[in-house]
Amino acid sequence: MKLCTIGLGYIGLPTSIMFANYGVETIGVDVKKEAVDMLNNGTIHIEEPGLQEALEEAMEKGNFRASLTPEQADVFIIAVPTPNKPDEHRSMDITYVMQAIDNMIPVLEKGNVVIVESTIAPRTMDDYVKPRLEEAGFTIGEDIYLVHCPERVLPGQIMHELIYNNRIVGGITEACTDKGADVYSTFVKGELIKTNARTAEMSKLMENTYRDVNIALANELAKVSNELGINALEVIEMANKHPRVNLHTPGPGVGGHCLAVDPYFIISKAPEASKIISLSRDVNNSMPEYVVSAAESLVKKHNGKKITIFGLTYKGNVDDIRESPAMEIYEILNKKSEYEVVAYDPHVSLSFVEQDLDKALDGSNLVLILSDHNQFKELTDEAFNKMNNKQIFDTKNIVQKHSDDIAYINYGNLYE
Numbered sequence: 001m002k003l004c005t006i007g008l009g010y011i012g013l014p015t016s017i018m019f020a021n022y023g024v025e026t027i028g029v030d031v032k033k034e035a036v037d038m039l040n041n042g043t044i045h046i047e048e049p050g051l052q053e054a055l056e057e058a059m060e061k062g063n064f065r066a067s068l069t070p071e072q073a074d075v076f077i078i079a080v081p082t083p084n085k086p087d088e089h090r091s092m093d094i095t096y097v098m099q100a101i102d103n104m105i106p107v108l109e110k111g112n113v114v115i116v117e118s119t120i121a122p123r124t125m126d127d128y129v130k131p132r133l134e135e136a137g138f139t140i141g142e143d144i145y146l147v148h149c150p151e152r153v154l155p156g157q158i159m160h161e162l163i164y165n166n167r168i169v170g171g172i173t174e175a176c177t178d179k180g181a182d183v184y185s186t187f188v189k190g191e192l193i194k195t196n197a198r199t200a201e202m203s204k205l206m207e208n209t210y211r212d213v214n215i216a217l218a219n220e221l222a223k224v225s226n227e228l229g230i231n232a233l234e235v236i237e238m239a240n241k242h243p244r245v246n247l248h249t250p251g252p253g254v255g256g257h258c259l260a261v262d263p264y265f266i267i268s269k270a271p272e273a274s275k276i277i278s279l280s281r282d283v284n285n286s287m288p289e290y291v292v293s294a295a296e297s298l299v300k301k302h303n304g305k306k307i308t309i310f311g312l313t314y315k316g317n318v319d320d321i322r323e324s325p326a327m328e329i330y331e332i333l334n335k336k337s338e339y340e341v342v343a344y345d346p347h348v349s350l351s352f353v354e355q356d357l358d359k360a361l362d363g364s365n366l367v368l369i370l371s372d373h374n375q376f377k378e379l380t381d382e383a384f385n386k387m388n389n390k391q392i393f394d395t396k397n398i399v400q401k402h403s404d405d406i407a408y409i410n411y412g413n414l415y416e
């Protein structure tokens with residue numbers, strides 16, 4: 001089997017290398033020349049545990065090479081970005097997917113399998129990808145086999161999850177589904193769940209939407225409890241003792257390139273029917289402003305000025321700041337001239353980020369925890385000695401114990 005992957009990002013690259021290490025001759029295609037050159041020289045251009053070693057193994061076996069242009073293969077996997085458009089409902093931008101299809105068509109041959117892994121809006125395969133391939137003269141399910149197989153891996157654990165997660169394989173016809181499942185059986189040890197393309201599209205989107213809606217519920221609970229003088233975190237703990245309840249955790253908002261993006265693909269296709277999904281997005285998007293106003297009250301209580309932000313990434317122990325609510329909070333506070341805002345994040349090396357913890361805390365009136373990095377969980381009370389007012393507002397509820405001279409605020413006692 002020969003594979004050509006189009007898109008060498010967080011999904012395309014690990015997937016390509018995985019196939020290569022399972023004996024498949026693999027060509028990885030990307031438009032970024034710098035990335036292609038780096039990979040051909042044996043160095044990965046993204047961060048992911050275990051990926052560098054896996055690339056070296058694939059190169060040694062002579063099974064992987066990167067290129068700027070697609071070439072003839074038995075299987076094509078498309079793993080390109082699908083961002084939101086700046087329109088009213090933030091619909092899916094299909095441009096990169098269609099460009100990948102158009103670049104592939106000249107080298108496509110009868111018998112080939114074409115797989116789209118990118119997260120796509122419902123009906124994209126039926127309404128856009130299939131017609132484009134038919135226009136090029138192919139009969140789907142006879143000449144070529146067209147499949148949507150959404151990626152479901154968690155950044156930081158991609159190399160493990162690629163093998164052990166269950167995969168949804170959604171073909172345009174049954175023959176397409178069967179061919180797609182054969183491809184992944186090369187290395188997938190999880191279940192290969194066969195369905196049609198539309199169901200696969202919607203299932204992937206609903207996985208992330210389910211999480212987004214539940215987090216919105218938790219964030220709403222935090223706001224309501226704060227208004228009524230109730231400890232929201234204790235409520236969650238109590239309610240979750242019920243065997244059929246699983247309340248999620250409130251935070252500073254929802255970020256990353258999945259939960260903050262995917263629900264809009266559903267909303268924009270059926271805006272009247274997706275009220276809960278839409279409202280949940282609004283609730284989660286309102287959290288940065290909510291955190292800012294709570295932080296301002298805490299600083300003003302002491303006529304303070306300096307706010308130290310702990311964490312800019314969208315979640316803990318990653319370096320990804322895409323759609324990060326922490327970045328939004330930093331930007332809102334930083335624009336206000338009455339505060340001196342310092343960001344501290346051991347995972348982010350942007351120029352404005354303070355790398356020295358003592359400097360970040362020196363004279364500070366408030367520590368605002370926005371990402372749950374392990375480093376923050378391990379801090380002892382002494383670390384905060386240089387602060388002017390020892391106050392911590394922990395939106396991620398990760399600092400467990402502190403002595404009485406540190407005011408510790410989270411969603412459980414914000415109202416006090």
Ligand code: SAJ
Nearest residue numbers: 152153154207208215248249251254255256258259314315
């Ligand atoms: N968050 C909360 N409260 C919670 C849980 C999460 O505020 O109770 C926030 C996080 O801080 C973060 C955001 O939600 O800002 C998203 O984080 P996450 O860990 O839930 O998910 P992602 O975006 O890193 O990865 C998700 C995963 N999907 C699911 O778990 C259903 C992953 O499996 C998908 O492959 C990935 O999206 C994707 O690419 O779609």
